[in-house]
Amino acid sequence: MTTPVLHTGPAADALDGLSVGDALGAQFFVPETARAHLAARTEPSGPWPWTDDTEMACSVYAAHSERGAIDGFDLTYAFALRHDFDRGYGPAANRLLRLIREGGDAGRLAAELFDGQGSYGNGAAMRVAPLGAAYAADPEAVVRPAADTALITHTHPQAVDGAIAVAVAAAYAVRARTRPVTPERFLESVADLTPDGPVRDGLAEARELLAQPDFRVAAQVLGNGSRTSAADTVPYALWCAARNLADYRTALWEAIAAGGDMDTVAAITGGVVAAHTGTGGIPRAWLAAREPLPGWTFPEPGGVRAGGEPHLAPISLPRPYPVPDLVWSDGRWERIRRGLGPREADGRWVSYTSGGVLHLHRGTDGREIWRVRVGRVKGGWRPVSALVEADPGHLRGRDDHGLLRDALEAAEPGRDARGYGLRP
Numbered sequence: 001m002t003t004p005v006l007h008t009g010p011a012a013d014a015l016d017g018l019s020v021g022d023a024l025g026a027q028f029f030v031p032e033t034a035r036a037h038l039a040a041r042t043e044p045s046g047p048w049p050w051t052d053d054t055e056m057a058c059s060v061y062a063a064h065s066e067r068g069a070i071d072g073f074d075l076t077y078a079f080a081l082r083h084d085f086d087r088g089y090g091p092a093a094n095r096l097l098r099l100i101r102e103g104g105d106a107g108r109l110a111a112e113l114f115d116g117q118g119s120y121g122n123g124a125a126m127r128v129a130p131l132g133a134a135y136a137a138d139p140e141a142v143v144r145p146a147a148d149t150a151l152i153t154h155t156h157p158q159a160v161d162g163a164i165a166v167a168v169a170a171a172y173a174v175r176a177r178t179r180p181v182t183p184e185r186f187l188e189s190v191a192d193l194t195p196d197g198p199v200r201d202g203l204a205e206a207r208e209l210l211a212q213p214d215f216r217v218a219a220q221v222l223g224n225g226s227r228t229s230a231a232d233t234v235p236y237a238l239w240c241a242a243r244n245l246a247d248y249r250t251a252l253w254e255a256i257a258a259g260g261d262m263d264t265v266a267a268i269t270g271g272v273v274a275a276h277t278g279t280g281g282i283p284r285a286w287l288a289a290r291e292p293l294p295g296w297t298f299p300e301p302g303g304v305r306a307g308g309e310p311h312l313a314p315i316s317l318p319r320p321y322p323v324p325d326l327v328w329s330d331g332r333w334e335r336i337r338r339g340l341g342p343r344e345a346d347g348r349w350v351s352y353t354s355g356g357v358l359h360l361h362r363g364t365d366g367r368e369i370w371r372v373r374v375g376r377v378k379g380g381w382r383p384v385s386a387l388v389e390a391d392p393g394h395l396r397g398r399d400d401h402g403l404l405r406d407a408l409e410a411a412e413p414g415r416d417a418r419g420y421g422l423r424p
């Protein structure tokens with residue numbers, strides 16, 4: 001028996017590869033640094049701060065490992081609350097994430113971008129390789145969660161397709177650890193699971209160009225991300241990865257030396273290649289030069305309850321119920337969001353959240369009594385609507401508003417009776 005070690009494995013490898021690529025690529029936006037180092041393929045001295053690509057990829061990684069699945073509501077607010085203006089986000093992303101943080105309607109705001117066509121940028125593709133690497137057993141199964149992570153900020157089909165292609169590529173890259181694959185077959189497998197459109201067309205072109213000895217020529221045809229669209233970024237990044245799946249260093253130099261959106265191309269290439277090589281394939285000096293990843297990237301795996309246990313029965317007859325007027329702090333919602341298992345619940349309530357809905361089940365028989373939708377407001381969170389079990393066979397007692405308030409009080413693991421930012 002070996003002691004289980006947390007946060008190792010293909011998804012963590014991909015996150016290392018992605019963040020090193022992002023941080024190294026971002027070094028080359030200073031022209032003098034770029035010229036000297038690119039000519040000799042020597043890396044600049046550290047530390048290399050990472051950018052928006054890594055910040056968002058850490059959120060994707062954390063969201064997936066805490067739940068074992070992607071929850072769109074949780075990931076939306078993870079992106080928005082961790083958004084650091086100084087990490088090189090584009091102007092549209094900066095505005096979008098700030099408005100979501102302040103309580104704006106996330107779905108509507110994302111769909112309104114770019115005159116209502118939604119963003120077709122490479123921002124959904126740049127952050128998704130760690131998710132893909134978790135799906136090596138079944139690459140097809142990552143298509144839907146990859147699309148879910150994309151749609152939070154990028155509603156244009158091209159951006160979604162870019163995220164699907166990169167996630168699938170990472171899954172196949174892990175799989176190639178035990179089932180070797182040719183570069184042709186690798187790109188073909190990725191294209192097979194990518195919906196029809198410019199990204200898939202670009203992957204077909206990339207496959208045609210695999211024999212091209214000069215990466216500059218390939219980048220000229222496929223695009224190097226200088227237009228920051230998914231179709232202008234993903235095919236070249238995956239061309240670099242396909243040709244150098246076992247050679248992180250060469251893959252990264254080709255990704256960066258073509259110019260364009262260097263941090264993002266290198267983040268995508270690096271995430272996919274490290275999904276194959278493992279973190280051990282990344283030059284040690286490069287890992288050491290990369291700014292450390294934030295501590296929140298590594299939550300307790302499975303620390304957020306996903307619900308769905310067979311003994312939990314849903315509400316049988318739902319009826320609207322008035323919600324108490326209260327606002328939770330970020331810290332308080334964070335604890336409620338994790339849910340209460342039978343052990344912590346002390347026999348009273350078992351709870352879990354899904355898509356921003358808090359499900360409260362009676363601990364004694366597993367019956368769902370309340371279902372509470374939660375919304376973001378500036379500076380906190382509040383219950384916005386609720387349903388109660390109305391079948392008289394299941395719920396008896398006073399029909400006053402205090403019942404739900406009490407249940408919500410009890411829904412916080414390790415709660416302190418004084419409350420956290422609770423307003424009367």
Ligand SMILES: [Mg+2]
Pocket residue numbers: 051052053087088263264
């Ligand atoms: Mg960036």
